[in-house]
Amino acid sequence: MNRSIVLARYPDGEIVEGDFALREGARPQVVEGTFVTRNRYFSMDAGFRQWMNADSGDNYLPGMPLDEAVQSIVLGEVIESRHPDFPEGAIVSARTAWEEYSLLDGSDLCSILEVDPRVPLHEYMSTLGPTGMTAWFGLQDIGRPQQGDVLLVSAAGGAVGTVVGQLGRIAGCHCIGLTSSEAKARWLRDEVGYHIAISRERYPDLPAALAEFAPQGIDIMFDNVGGTVLDAALGNLREGARIVLCGAIAQYEAEQPQPVYNTWELITKRANAQGFMFSDYAAQFPAAISELGRYLQQGSLKSFNQVYDGLEAAPRAFCDMMHGRSRGKCLVRLAAD
Amino acid sequence: MNRSIVLARYPDGEIVEGDFALREGARPQVVEGTFVTRNRYFSMDAGFRQWMNADSGDNYLPGMPLDEAVQSIVLGEVIESRHPDFPEGAIVSARTAWEEYSLLDGSDLCSILEVDPRVPLHEYMSTLGPTGMTAWFGLQDIGRPQQGDVLLVSAAGGAVGTVVGQLGRIAGCHCIGLTSSEAKARWLRDEVGYHIAISRERYPDLPAALAEFAPQGIDIMFDNVGGTVLDAALGNLREGARIVLCGAIAQYEAEQPQPVYNTWELITKRANAQGFMFSDYAAQFPAAISELGRYLQQGSLKSFNQVYDGLEAAPRAFCDMMHGRSRGKCLVRLAAD
Numbered sequence: 001m002n003r004s005i006v007l008a009r010y011p012d013g014e015i016v017e018g019d020f021a022l023r024e025g026a027r028p029q030v031v032e033g034t035f036v037t038r039n040r041y042f043s044m045d046a047g048f049r050q051w052m053n054a055d056s057g058d059n060y061l062p063g064m065p066l067d068e069a070v071q072s073i074v075l076g077e078v079i080e081s082r083h084p085d086f087p088e089g090a091i092v093s094a095r096t097a098w099e100e101y102s103l104l105d106g107s108d109l110c111s112i113l114e115v116d117p118r119v120p121l122h123e124y125m126s127t128l129g130p131t132g133m134t135a136w137f138g139l140q141d142i143g144r145p146q147q148g149d150v151l152l153v154s155a156a157g158g159a160v161g162t163v164v165g166q167l168g169r170i171a172g173c174h175c176i177g178l179t180s181s182e183a184k185a186r187w188l189r190d191e192v193g194y195h196i197a198i199s200r201e202r203y204p205d206l207p208a209a210l211a212e213f214a215p216q217g218i219d220i221m222f223d224n225v226g227g228t229v230l231d232a233a234l235g236n237l238r239e240g241a242r243i244v245l246c247g248a249i250a251q252y253e254a255e256q257p258q259p260v261y262n263t264w265e266l267i268t269k270r271a272n273a274q275g276f277m278f279s280d281y282a283a284q285f286p287a288a289i290s291e292l293g294r295y296l297q298q299g300s301l302k303s304f305n306q307v308y309d310g311l312e313a314a315p316r317a318f319c320d321m322m323h324g325r326s327r328g329k330c331l332v333r334l335a336a337d
Numbered sequence: 338m339n340r341s342i343v344l345a346r347y348p349d350g351e352i353v354e355g356d357f358a359l360r361e362g363a364r365p366q367v368v369e370g371t372f373v374t375r376n377r378y379f380s381m382d383a384g385f386r387q388w389m390n391a392d393s394g395d396n397y398l399p400g401m402p403l404d405e406a407v408q409s410i411v412l413g414e415v416i417e418s419r420h421p422d423f424p425e426g427a428i429v430s431a432r433t434a435w436e437e438y439s440l441l442d443g444s445d446l447c448s449i450l451e452v453d454p455r456v457p458l459h460e461y462m463s464t465l466g467p468t469g470m471t472a473w474f475g476l477q478d479i480g481r482p483q484q485g486d487v488l489l490v491s492a493a494g495g496a497v498g499t500v501v502g503q504l505g506r507i508a509g510c511h512c513i514g515l516t517s518s519e520a521k522a523r524w525l526r527d528e529v530g531y532h533i534a535i536s537r538e539r540y541p542d543l544p545a546a547l548a549e550f551a552p553q554g555i556d557i558m559f560d561n562v563g564g565t566v567l568d569a570a571l572g573n574l575r576e577g578a579r580i581v582l583c584g585a586i587a588q589y590e591a592e593q594p595q596p597v598y599n600t601w602e603l604i605t606k607r608a609n610a611q612g613f614m615f616s617d618y619a620a621q622f623p624a625a626i627s628e629l630g631r632y633l634q635q636g637s638l639k640s641f642n643q644v645y646d647g648l649e650a651a652p653r654a655f656c657d658m659m660h661g662r663s664r665g666k667c668l669v670r671l672a673a674d
Contacts, residue, residue: 226601258598268612269612272609276604
């Protein structure tokens with residue numbers, strides 16, 4: 001048997017658990033050039049939400065087909081192989097689907113993980129996985145943090161945001177996080193280590209809040225939200241600012257694209273806005289994993305993970321992650337044998 | 338006597354000649370650390386329009402004061418000096434004002450021009466001046482053109498646009514220019530050398546026109562316009578595109594900032610948008626002037642200049658330039674003795 005979670009219908013705006021359904025099928029059969037993984041963790045990533053729409057925008061990935069297992073970054077163990085590069089026992093990360101067993105051929109961001117037995121396995125789907133890579137390369141390569149820089153992070157309590165804030169602090173930045181609720185803002189300050197956390201609940205007028213908390217302007221905006229949040233940041237840049245365009249969660253469930261009015265500010269502030277995907281940096285993953293692993297061991301970096309147990313929990317986990325009900329990295333753990 | 342053109346009132350939307358007035362005053366007196374120029378050319382630059390508003394946006398330069406000479410990039414000859422670095426006879430470029438004589442202290446983008454006597458003097462306010470520097474550094478440093486790249490230029494018939502299109506062609510790009518009228522589009526193709534020119538007159542639906550003429554997407558967008566034009570380009574990017582944010586003429590006379598909906602495309606296309614000012618590259622001007630001068634001499638680059646004669650012509654020249662009634666670089670030439 002191979003149980004999976006499929007997209008049962010296209011969401012109408014905010015995605016709900018009922019948009020998904022559990023299916024049972026046959027375990028995949030290995031053929032020459034392929035291998036089968038038993039999956040251990042699913043990574044919940046807002047970026048996949050866009051492709052759950054009937055019209056995904058047609059310009060990055062096509063929309064996910066209905067009644068097929070939901071696409072996702074997955075960690076699994078190779079249990080059967082007829083592929084020379086992926087032997088049995090290897091732990092791999094791949095873009096595959098919410099299913100117990102996957103048939104893979106080594107494409108689609110598939111790579112073998114060099115697992116350190118002292119490190120909990122789920123970290124390779126979190127701080128040492130796509131989330132950590134996104135935070136690391138976005139901040140280091142595009143943000144280029146300098147001592148004393150004001151770093152603004154949107155969706156600061158999310159998977160990437162919790163890592164970026166800590167890395168910014170290590171780099172000597174003044175870290176300001178944006179989040180939905182006061183409870184999360186407190187957590188960002190007390191546990192994650194943001195210097196300042198601004199909640200939508202307490203500060204509905206974001207431009208005014210930024211003028212108050214970043215009066216000298218923003219040097220680095222690490223944006224996971226887009227729309228009005230990006231716009232407010234663009235309205236308060238310091239000269240030479242860097243905008244790390246990582247995600248646009250405000251957009252994935254919106255009926256219309258969100259307008260941004262302050263692109264002109266990029267000119268007057270000689271600012272840079274760069275879009276990226278973590279996978280652009282695949283060749284440099286080992287160095288980043290080693291660096292992030294060292295911070296984790298030293299304790300200068302904490303990993304915030306919210307783990308949901310069991311395949312059946314994936315729809316709830318995904319909806320919680322999308323709608324601000326989870327903190328840090330949201331993961332689904334499949335039952336170990 | 339020192340005649341000047343002042344801003345008599347703040348424009349109401351589209352600027353008109355009546356917003357300016359002629360004034361007569363006393364010639365400035367040189368004091369220690371200053372020098373006086375007799376001005377020869379005024380450069381008409383859309384970028385200054387923003388500071389002719391009562392509320393300039395308050396985030397780059399404050400609005401120009403009423404009843405003072407209009408700020409502008411000016412070329413003049415030093416006729417009296419008590420400044421060791423600016424001797425009598427030197428030809429200087431500076432950000433000063435629409436006036437016959439200026440009192441300067443060497444600040445405000447002021448520099449001595451190494452004038453080649455074989456080159457017409459006005460070229461130092463055009464292809465070998467701020468216009469050429471803007472085109473050169475925007476395209477080379479931010480656009481980074483590669484053989485075969487699709488280069489889209491907005492306000493292609495303007496000062497910077499005519500230079501960028503030609504430099505793009507030299508670099509082996511497929512050059513597409515955007516302009517207002519069919520007459521200008523023909524001129525862009527026949528005289529300036531754009532491969533394709535798209536006029537708003539013939540193609541009011543710009544996204545559809547871009548889909549037709551750049552079906553593979555745009556590699557470089559050199560934007561002088563902003564707003565809906567920038568938005569249409571963002572909607573049709575190729576992966577790894579570079580957006581050179583040079584100007585936002587659509588915005589300078591608009592009541593409201595213009596919305597841009599497609600910033601999300603910067604993420605999916607891993608694209609870069611960089612704002613800049615030519616003055617950021619001041620240290621590299623001599624090398625660029627030498628390169629552009631060589632192209633001019635070879636004839637591979639043509640300089641398109643529209644010269645208006647006399648101080649009194651400055652308001653008309655500026656309004657023509659703002660509203661698409663001039664072609665190429667718009668200059669005002671003051672009477673030589």
